[in-house]
Structure formats: C-alpha cells, structure tokens
Amino acid sequence: MRSSVIIFPGSNCDRDMDVALKKFGFKNQMVWHNEQAIPKSDLIVLPGGFSYGDYLRCGSIASKSKIIKSVIDFANSGGLVLGICNGFQILTETGLLKGILQQNKFLNFICSNVFVKVKDKQNKYFKDLKKDVLELHIAHNEGNYFCSNDELKSLEDNNQIAVTYCGEDGTENEKTNPNGAIKNIAGIFNKNKNVLGMMPHPERMIDKYLSGEDGSLFFKNILDNFK
Amino acid sequence: MKIKVIVTLKNGVLDPQGKAIQQTLNGMNFGNVEDVRQGKYFEIVVKEKDEKKAKSLVDDMCKKLLANLVIEDYKIV
Numbered sequence: 001m002r003s004s005v006i007i008f009p010g011s012n013c014d015r016d017m018d019v020a021l022k023k024f025g026f027k028n029q030m031v032w033h034n035e036q037a038i039p040k041s042d043l044i045v046l047p048g049g050f051s052y053g054d055y056l057r058c059g060s061i062a063s064k065s066k067i068i069k070s071v072i073d074f075a076n077s078g079g080l081v082l083g084i085c086n087g088f089q090i091l092t093e094t095g096l097l098k099g100i101l102q103q104n105k106f107l108n109f110i111c112s113n114v115f116v117k118v119k120d121k122q123n124k125y126f127k128d129l130k131k132d133v134l135e136l137h138i139a140h141n142e143g144n145y146f147c148s149n150d151e152l153k154s155l156e157d158n159n160q161i162a163v164t165y166c167g168e169d170g171t172e173n174e175k176t177n178p179n180g181a182i183k184n185i186a187g188i189f190n191k192n193k194n195v196l197g198m199m200p201h202p203e204r205m206i207d208k209y210l211s212g213e214d215g216s217l218f219f220k221n222i223l224d225n226f227k
Numbered sequence: 228m229k230i231k232v233i234v235t236l237k238n239g240v241l242d243p244q245g246k247a248i249q250q251t252l253n254g255m256n257f258g259n260v261e262d263v264r265q266g267k268y269f270e271i272v273v274k275e276k277d278e279k280k281a282k283s284l285v286d287d288m289c290k291k292l293l294a295n296l297v298i299e300d301y302k303i304v
Contacts, residue, residue, distance in 0.1 A: 057295055064292065093295070100297045107243050146240070146298060180241070 001026050001226045003043040006071065008033045008062045013048035013084065013203060020203035021045070024219040033065045042226060043080040044071055046087030048139075048201060058101060058142045059089030068094060080124060080222075081195045085140055088187065088197030096190055097197045098155065099147030104140070105180025111139040113212075114178060116163040116186045116200055117170050123193035124225045125218070126162070133170050134163075134214040136200035138178065138186075143199040145181035145188075155188060162187040162196055228273055230285045231304045232293060235266035240298045269293060 003026040007014045014030065021028040029039050038044060052061035062068070068090075075081045075096050083091040091097040104110060115133050118126050147155070155161055164184040166172045177184045179199075187198025205215030236242050242264050249263040271288070275281040282303050294301040 056292070060292065060295070092297075098297075100295055102241070102298065103243055105241065105243055107247060144241075148297065 001042045001223055002040060003028045003045060004031045004038050004041040005029075005045045005047055006031050006033060006038075006067055007047070008049070008051035008065065008090075010051045010053055011047050011049035011086070013086075013201065016201075016203045017045055017047045017084070020206045020215065020219060023206060024216065024223060026219075026223070031067065033062065033067045035067055036070065038067065038070045038074065041074070041079070043082060043222065044074055046071070046081070046083040046090050048085030048087060051086055051090065054142075057093065059086060059091075059093040062086075062090045063093035072096060075190070075195050078192065078194050082125070083195075083197040084201055084203070085138075085143075085199055088199055089142065091195060091197040096195050097188055098151045098160075099145055099188070101140075101142045101199070102144040102146050103142050104144050104178075109139075109141045110143070110178050112137070112178070114138050114186075114200060115166050115168050115170075115176070116198075117166040117172065118163055119161045120159045120189070120193075122159065123162075123189060123196075125193075125196050125222055127221070127225050129217060129221050131214065131217060133166060133168065134200075134202075134218065135168075135205065135212050136202055136214060137204040137211070138200050140179070140199055143179045143181065143186075145185040145199075147182065152182060158191055160189045160191065160193070161185055162189050163198055163200070228275055228278065228281045230271045230273060230281050232269040232271065232285060232289060232301055233266055233304055234269070234289070234294045234299050234301045235264060237298055237300050267293075
C-alpha cells in the first residue's frame with residue numbers, strides 16, 4: 001500500500017508517521033506542501049504539528065497551501081485521507097470534515113495517554129479491528145471539537161463519529177473528556193468515510209517497550225483492509 | 228484603501244480565553260465585569276480606490292479565510 005505524508009512548515013509528527021507507516025509495510029513518501037501533485041498513493045496523511053505556527057486559526061493557512069487542491073481531489077475521488085491532530089484541524093479548515101477544533105476547555109495544553117472508543121467499524125480504517133477501546137496519545141492545545149447541532153445530528157445519523165474519548169472500560173462521560181469536545185468526540189469521518197480526522201496519535205503507539213501497541217493495530221488494520 | 232475587520236466568536240460559542248480574562252478582571256477588583264468575549268482585528272490594505280469594491284473584496288476574504296463561519300462572525304467596520 002502506497003502512502004504519502006504531506007509536510008507543512010511547522011509539521012513535527014511527519015517523521016514519526018513515516019517511521020510508523022514503514023514499520024508496517026507501507027511504501028511511504030514525504031511530500032512538501034509546495035508541490036502541486038501527489039505521487040500515486042492509496043493513503044494520504046496530514047501529520048500533526050503546528051503548521052504555519054498555528055497562525056490565524058490552527059490549520060487555516062495550511063488548508064490553502066498549494067498541495068491541498070490535490071488532497072481534496074484525491075479525497076473526493078474516494079482516496080483515503082488521514083489527518084492526525086494538526087492534520088485533523090487542517091481537514092476541518094478545508095471543509096472535507098465538518099466542525100472545528102477549538103481551544104481546550106480548560107486552556108491547558110494536554111499531553112497524555114487517553115483511551116478512545118471505536119464507534120464505527122463500517123469503514124476502511126476500523127473494519128474488523130479486534131479491539132473496541134484503544135489506548136492512544138494526545139498532545140494538543142486545540143482539540144475541543146465543536147460543530148452546530150444540525151451538523152452533530154447528521155454526524156450521528158450517518159455514523160460519522162469515528163472515535164470518542166472514554167475510560168479504559170469504554171465509559172464515556174465528562175470525566176473521560178480531556179478537552180471539552182462535544183459528545184467526547186476525538187475523531188470523525190466525512191460522509192463516505194474515506195476521510196478520517198482524529199486528535200489522538202496512533203503513530204506514537206507502535207512499540208510495546210516505549211509506549212503501547214494500539215497504534216500498531218490501527219496501521220495493520222488499514223493494511224489488512226486494503227488487501 | 229485600508230479596510231478594518233473584526234472577527235468574533237458567535238453567541239453561544241464557548242470562549243475560554245474571554246472567560247479567563249473576565250475572571251482575572253474580577254480578581255483585580257473590576258467586580259462589575261459581567262462577561263468578556265475575545266476577538267481578532269485586521270487592517271487590510273487593498274489596492275482599490277472604490278470603497279464598495281474594496282469592502283466586497285474583503286467580505287470574500289472573510290468568508291474564505293479570515294473567519295471560520297462555524298464558530299465566528301465578522302464585521303467590516
């Protein structure tokens with residue numbers, strides 16, 4: 001499976017993502033934001049970081065960069081696009097995903113492990129995933145997902161909520177919500193479920209000695225579903 | 228021509244920074260501060276002499292970049 005990771009000025013999880021993808025067998029390439037075309041890919045990843053220093057709004061400047069038109073065309077033609085953290089923020093700013101990531105409710109930068117519940121498995125990312133709750137890592141200041149009531153209803157009606165913050169046993173409530181996100185939302189899909197944006201970093205959970213391996217499950221699952 | 232724009236959070240959208248500023252002001256003995264909403268201010272110099280045209284250009288910029296209409300409103304002043 002071929003993948004491309006887009007690098008923006010200020011991206012800082014691009015190399016972690018490269019390491020993770022290659023570890024599980026993706027043929028990955030790095031693509032600079034100033035390119036116009038993306039090499040043939042089955043998956044495009046917008047990595048985490050602080051593209052353009054988070055100026056104006058997180059992800060807003062990157063969402064207008066030269067490469068983005070190709071990303072949008074690829075997504076609209078059904079290609080898999082994954083945005084992690086800042087990548088999720090960029091995807092909402094392009095309009096590929098609904099809503100916006102606001103500043104965390106308690107104004108703190110959060111860097112910690114969290115549990116997330118997989119809410120939908122009828123898609124190429126989570127289909128046949130053996131676990132329902134994953135332990136992943138978050139590190140963000142703007143992860144407080146917000147959208148209008150109408151948009152929320154349509155996300156729920158179409159099963160577009162991908163992952164939600166929860167406890168180890170899967171309980172979702174205010175206590176297991178780190179940043180104030182509406183309905184504990186940690187990640188969502190577009191309508192066709194080929195575009196996934198999420199705040200947690202699976203690429204930081206790919207080594208059993210350093211972190212945990214729930215990220216490994218995530219990447220292996222994408223590959224398995226591609227075969 | 229210089230056009231000025233103010234971008235604010237929509238009513239009902241949580242503004243934690245505004246809240247923190249309000250609480251700080253209250254703590255500084257400005258007890259009568261009931262609410263603070265924080266926003267952004269832009270001065271945009273456009274190569275255009277016709278005010279109406281300049282404002283319509285800036286309006287387009289607001290919709291496409293300066294404001295995110297999911298949570299923000301803008302006002303050209």
